Amino acid sequence: MSDPKDEPGPHPAHSHLPGGTGTGPAGGEPIKPATPARDPAAEAAALAAFEDRERRLAEVDLPPRRVTEADTDEPREPEATETPDSPSKPAEAPPVARHEAVPKAVGPQVSGGTRVAPLGKPLAKPPVVAFDKVTKTYGSGSGAFTAIKDVSFAIEDYPGRGELVSILGPSGCGKSTVIRLIAGLLPQFPQTSGTVLVDGKPILGPGPDRGMVFQDYTSFDNRSVLENVAFGLECRGVPTGERLDRARAWISKVGLSIKKDADKYPHELSGGMRQRVAIARTLILEPRIILMDEPFGALDPPTRTRMQDNLVELWREQSPTIFFITHSIEEAVFLGDHILLFSNSPGTVLKTIRVPPPDRPSIEMQRDPKFQQVVSEIRDVIDRLESSSRAGD
Amino acid sequence: MTQGGDKPKPVAKPAPKAVAPKPRAVEAAAAASGVPRPPPWWRTLRADPPFQVRVAIGAGLIAFIVLLWWLVTRGDAISALVSPSKLPSPGAVLGSFDSLKGNLGEGIIATLERVFGGVLLAAIVGVVLGVFAGTNRMIGAAVAPLVIFLRSIPMGALLPLMLMLFATGEKQKVMFIFFAIVPFVFSDTVKAISIVPERYVETAQTLGASNRQILTKVLVPLALPDVITSLRFQFGLALGYVMLAEAIATPSGLGVMLNNNERMGNIEQNYALLFVIALLAFMIDFVIRFFQRGVFQWRRDL
Numbered sequence: 304m305s306d307p308k309d310e311p312g313p314h315p316a317h318s319h320l321p322g323g324t325g326t327g328p329a330g331g332e333p334i335k336p337a338t339p340a341r342d343p344a345a346e347a348a349a350l351a352a353f354e355d356r357e358r359r360l361a362e363v364d365l366p367p368r369r370v371t372e373a374d375t376d377e378p379r380e381p382e383a384t385e386t387p388d389s390p391s392k393p394a395e396a397p398p399v400a401r402h403e404a405v406p407k408a409v410g411p412q413v414s415g416g417t418r419v420a421p422l423g424k425p426l427a428k429p430p431v432v433a434f435d436k437v438t439k440t441y442g443s444g445s446g447a448f449t450a451i452k453d454v455s456f457a458i459e460d461y462p463g464r465g466e467l468v469s470i471l472g473p474s475g476c477g478k479s480t481v482i483r484l485i486a487g488l489l490p491q492f493p494q495t496s497g498t499v500l501v502d503g504k505p506i507l508g509p510g511p512d513r514g515m516v517f518q519d520y521t522s523f524d525n526r527s528v529l530e531n532v533a534f535g536l537e538c539r540g541v542p543t544g545e546r547l548d549r550a551r552a553w554i555s556k557v558g559l560s561i562k563k564d565a566d567k568y569p570h571e572l573s574g575g576m577r578q579r580v581a582i583a584r585t586l587i588l589e590p591r592i593i594l595m596d597e598p599f600g601a602l603d604p605p606t607r608t609r610m611q612d613n614l615v616e617l618w619r620e621q622s623p624t625i626f627f628i629t630h631s632i633e634e635a636v637f638l639g640d641h642i643l644l645f646s647n648s649p650g651t652v653l654k655t656i657r658v659p660p661p662d663r664p665s666i667e668m669q670r671d672p673k674f675q676q677v678v679s680e681i682r683d684v685i686d687r688l689e690s691s692s693r694a695g696d
Numbered sequence: 697m698t699q700g701g702d703k704p705k706p707v708a709k710p711a712p713k714a715v716a717p718k719p720r721a722v723e724a725a726a727a728a729s730g731v732p733r734p735p736p737w738w739r740t741l742r743a744d745p746p747f748q749v750r751v752a753i754g755a756g757l758i759a760f761i762v763l764l765w766w767l768v769t770r771g772d773a774i775s776a777l778v779s780p781s782k783l784p785s786p787g788a789v790l791g792s793f794d795s796l797k798g799n800l801g802e803g804i805i806a807t808l809e810r811v812f813g814g815v816l817l818a819a820i821v822g823v824v825l826g827v828f829a830g831t832n833r834m835i836g837a838a839v840a841p842l843v844i845f846l847r848s849i850p851m852g853a854l855l856p857l858m859l860m861l862f863a864t865g866e867k868q869k870v871m872f873i874f875f876a877i878v879p880f881v882f883s884d885t886v887k888a889i890s891i892v893p894e895r896y897v898e899t900a901q902t903l904g905a906s907n908r909q910i911l912t913k914v915l916v917p918l919a920l921p922d923v924i925t926s927l928r929f930q931f932g933l934a935l936g937y938v939m940l941a942e943a944i945a946t947p948s949g950l951g952v953m954l955n956n957n958e959r960m961g962n963i964e965q966n967y968a969l970l971f972v973i974a975l976l977a978f979m980i981d982f983v984i985r986f987f988q989r990g991v992f993q994w995r996r997d998l
Contacts, residue, residue, distance in 0.1 A: 488898050511904030521899040524994050525917045535903035537913070568994040588903065
């Protein structure tokens with residue numbers, strides 16, 4: 304498959320998304336072939352429409368991320384230097400990214416399973432997570448059910464900064480299967496066929512390097528907030544005093560009060576507070592990868608946006624690679640560097656969409672008409688894909 | 697902290713009443729002001745009456761039964777509606793406490809020793825085995841038929857065997873209680889371990905807990921309140937079983953006293969003893985529950 308982006312040379316005016324998001328417009332991106340069980344004609348039409356829309360999407364003029372003096376605590380390069388696409392620039396365009404010396408803007412254009420090295424030199428390290436033709440089937444014979452089929456993607460590993468990958472797709476399309484496979488949790492793990500690599504190595508089972516935050520509240524009921532947050536350190540054998548000190552620090556980092564909340568039990572907490580505990584409990588172990596399965600799905604909208612802002616803040620500080628499943632397109636667009644768009648069951652990656660990373664508080668960004676336009680464009684794409692596959696049922 | 701707006705705001709208080717209006721007047725005023733009144737508790741399904749009303753009707757029924765009791769046992773052996781050899785009068789039962797007092801304490805201690813012994817033994821064996829069977833389903837599958845068999849044996853049917861195995865000493869009674877309740881303690885423990893949601897286990901796994909740590913830090917602590925509840929129920933049943941065991945060749949105990957009274961036609965004392973036993977069972981249950989609530993404050997349903 305000859306992906307234009309494999310070539311190191313500059314592209315014709317591709318990316319009109321300023322802020323260095325470097326979106327490859329749909330133009331030359333390979334499209335996943337429609338899954339057999341569906342109506343190929345309808346889906347092809349939908350994908351054609353998708354391409355058209357994404358081309359227009361790329362022209363949506365989202366405001367560039369501005370780095371001001373106040374931003375200095377965040378080691379982000381002023382990406383304004385990288386004007387929306389510069390065809391005249393040589394292939395070795397200065398790598399620009401959120402963190403210094405990271406080729407973010409020219410980062411990998413992951414699409415339809417092709418791992419694409421950033422323009423210029425290829426990365427030395429293996430991708431942090433790589434799926435290659437991963438299929439998961441439950442049962443056998445006539446009762447067999449395929450949750451995901453030939454899922455391929457690769458998320459690159461940049462030192463000092465992780466990607467935030469939103470996973471978006473219709474209900475029951477196998478989104479959870481993907482992240483539970485990465486987590487190594489039964490029965491999704493292991494896959495039926497294909498390879499899942501984390502740091503180039505196959506997964507053996509669950510581990511603290513891959514933290515997970517579930518949608519349902521999983522704070523241990525018999526432990527106080529403090530003891531919940533310290534749980535992972537306790538399992539590692541960190542001495543009591545040290546682990547409680549570190550847990551206290553994390554309690555305040557996720558926006559809870561050390562004084563008021565640390566000694567509370569989960570049943571005394573609201574849903575949002577419980578998820579804050581879950582996030583602190585995961586992040587305190589400094590995992591490379593964080594898997595979030597609709598963590599804010601049960602929260603009311605104001606709480607949700609606050610949690611999004613808090614997550615972005617913590618993500619920048621710790622720079623893990625985050626996989627974030629959500630039903631909310633707004634949430635996916637706000638949080639994500641990428642959006643992995645999944646098809647109906649059996650799930651496949653239909654599309655990888657690059658979106659501008661969060662540069663303002665969620666509420667503010669979501670109020671931006673341009674942001675809303677991106678959201679509604681993606682919503683149209685999903686609607687089309689869903690109705691096309693329904694027609695094929 | 698973040699969910700300040702979650703709680704519904706208290707409904708605005710009704711306007712302060714004017715000089716103690718009569719109920720009818722209040723109703724009329726309410727109707728006039730257009731504020732609907734909630735239906736009273738006696739017309740609302742599953743609504744609790746006020747505390748005083750609850751106490752009053754509970755005590756009222758007891759008083760009514762005692763009154764009835766007093767009425768049917770009034771008079772002497774001939775004129776009373778129910779013969780005093782079947783149902784002595786309340787006064788006679790109350791009076792029999794005097795003669796009962798002498799060996800009551802000794803009886804209570806002897807009986808409770810047996811019950812505590814049996815329950816403790818059943819707790820150690822049943823809970824330990826239950827935890828293993830609940831976490832390792834292979835062990836669970838192995839012992840499941842055995843446990844179903846033991847659970848299906850009627851308690852009384854065990855007694856002759858216990859007599860043959862352990863003769864008539866203390867051991868026989870403790871073992872009888874042990875065998876009668878250990879299958880139930882075991883299955884309740886298995887269940888308590890099983891119903892801890894899988895999510896907690898998965899969460900612990902992704903936080904780096906080993907299987908052993910998941911068992912000791914997650915499963916057992918979360919299952920413990922249910923296990924204690926099971927032991928509390930089994931304790932109540934064991935108190936019943938011990939009366940059966942004490943019916944045969946026993947020097948002291950509440951069951952012995954009941955049997956001796958029966959033989960001597962001392963029916964007043966038997967009624968009195970029933971009150972004592974009921975009160976004892978209630979008090980023990982109350983004390984265990986009190987501690988259970990204190991220790992497991994995170995479980996609000998205990």
